[in-house]
Amino acid sequence: MTITPNHKVREYKDIIDQQLSTLFDDVTMNTRIKAAMSYSLTVGGKRVRPVLMMLTADAFGADVEKVRPVALALECVHTYSLIHDDLPAMDNDDYRRGKLTNHKQFDEATAILAGDALLTYSFQLISDATQLSAEEKVYALKRLSEVSGPLGMVGGQMYDLSYEQTDISLDQLEEVHDLKTGQLLIYALEMGAFLSHQPMEVIEAMKKAATAIGLTFQIQDDILDIIGDETALGKKVGSDVLNDKSTYPKLLGLDGAIKEKQKFVDETKKQLDFAGVLQTPLAQFIISLSERTV
Amino acid sequence: MTITPNHKVREYKDIIDQQLSTLFDDVTMNTRIKAAMSYSLTVGGKRVRPVLMMLTADAFGADVEKVRPVALALECVHTYSLIHDDLPAMDNDDYRRGKLTNHKQFDEATAILAGDALLTYSFQLISDATQLSAEEKVYALKRLSEVSGPLGMVGGQMYDLSYEQTDISLDQLEEVHDLKTGQLLIYALEMGAFLSHQPMEVIEAMKKAATAIGLTFQIQDDILDIIGDETALGKKVGSDVLNDKSTYPKLLGLDGAIKEKQKFVDETKKQLDFAGVLQTPLAQFIISLSERTV
Known part of the structure; x- marks a missing residue:
């Protein structure tokens, strides 16, 4: 994924990378679980979610240091979901980002426990955050459990598994993607705004923007799987068609999918404008991601 | 396990059973994940942990309704740990309490997700508790992540897997059991006391009592695996010796294990006495559990 020159994106990504690489340095725990957690946390990645949260706080003029523990927690949850997704019983992937998946580097039992541990630890990170009030912590913890649990991401993964090899409608496809990713x-955007003390209608606009962003990214992925450059992408294209996967191009045709994507890009801009952050590094980063060709 | 006639134990267990059986009734989510979560939550069990928490609150004269959501969350965490423990990559058990394990009743992917969902939902239950202050919620959430994550239960499970077929010392054995169970x-005891606004030294005594209780139960299990009545226990005895498992009788001899157990029973009574709850249904329940023969 190309990231446009945006020094704040680089700065925040570096902070997250650095923090994740030293997250358990002073924590006494079983060395194997620590190694397995650290392995997947530091195997690389674009850190899109925590960077978006910090950019959002920055866009509203808040101290990004305040949201940092919450951003780290979100990346821990994302990382746990990848570890469990890669398991033999799920997607059965041996590699992710060119490195062995957790259960191939360690073993399956360790990968299950490392995922469990990262999920649990994310709640500890927020509980221990020094710059948040008790009320802010409770809301951040409550929302994290909602978005990542059976009402959110885990629910989406369950739908995704249920729908394999099944023809689904556009509404069902959107629900899966909305929950799963x-x-x-x-x-990311909600907490960035909430912890910056934005009014309810601004927080709601940021949530709507995030929904549109998620669907934009998904359609983009689907489109690149058809017209992307294999060399530039660094992965085979055409796998969705091969696996008869439900995608936007399959349901709407390629032109229809491109139009649908533009609809969500427009919606994103509208909401960011309403929230007063259209002329910020946050908006610049979001637009660059939705226009990526690799 | 025999439970002595103690009407509060029965009352609280019934409350927990009833609450767990209706926990997701009004919650809109994927029907398969809901079914898998509910299956393991309602498959039975003694509800020792939530009942202990409610008995503790009662022993300190607090309203047990206040701790109920935290007690339910604890049972959700316990249940998730059983689902993941039973997986093929872990203990590979087909049955638990005479019923199919989650991955046999559903499938492996669903069981992984149901465990993840229960763990995540437990934090939501506490966040949503109506009778707790924000400060109480944060402490309950922080401690739940500590006791169940890599610094607690998951760490213990990792040690347990690492130590399989290994001779370990008494100190190592105690560390595994302390973390894992x-x-x-x-x-359970800490939150019962904390949410009843007990002073720090009383909370500390209850934590020490709980540590001793956990080791008492474990030695009891180890002893019953040698001298227990198969018919009364409803399971084969002698499996620890067969599997060359590290146990108290293996390390200390049967007589030594019985003496070690008595040491922890005495410690439990001492701490409960210090906390002023030795003459309560809580103490009666704990003593009855440590004297069980089946």
């Missing part, structure tokens, strides 16, 4: 993006 | 018992 959209909810964590919502959390 | 002791920490959730600590949470």
